[in-house]
Amino acid sequence: MRQYRIDRIETMHLLEETFEADDLVTLLEASDERIGVTVRINITPLGRRLLEDVLPDIAEKNEWIVPEAEFPFLSRQLLAAGAEVEVVEPTELREMIREQAERLWDLYR
Numbered sequence: 001m002r003q004y005r006i007d008r009i010e011t012m013h014l015l016e017e018t019f020e021a022d023d024l025v026t027l028l029e030a031s032d033e034r035i036g037v038t039v040r041i042n043i044t045p046l047g048r049r050l051l052e053d054v055l056p057d058i059a060e061k062n063e064w065i066v067p068e069a070e071f072p073f074l075s076r077q078l079l080a081a082g083a084e085v086e087v088v089e090p091t092e093l094r095e096m097i098r099e100q101a102e103r104l105w106d107l108y109r
Contacts, residue, residue: 036065039074040088047084051077071096079104 040063043051048058054077055064066074075096078085087094 034067034069036067037090037092039064039066039090039093041078042086042088043081044084047081050081050084054078068092075100 043058043062052058054074055061071093075093078087078093079097079100087097
């Protein structure tokens with residue numbers, strides 16, 4: 001189950017058209033006009049199971065186009081899978097995960 005915090009919404013635009021989707025992935029694919037960056041990962045079978053609700057078609061793919069604005073969310077999700085996932089590219093996402101891991105390391109040292 002996912003929770004989305006309404007207190008983190010910065011802007012909202014009311015549209016005249018409506019769109020319904022059964023899942024967030026379909027909605028984002030249909031409406032996201034942001035420029036995406038290729039995210040490529042190495043992932044174990046356990047990592048695929050851990051992230052099946054995060055990345056679409058994870059059973060078949062190791063590469064996705066992701067808007068850079070989603071990197072903070074994605075980095076936290078990938079870090080939660082631990083050593084079951086390695087981000088190959090982009091460097092910016094690898095760096096975000098490394099910084100989060102360092103903060104976690106500092107917390108538990």
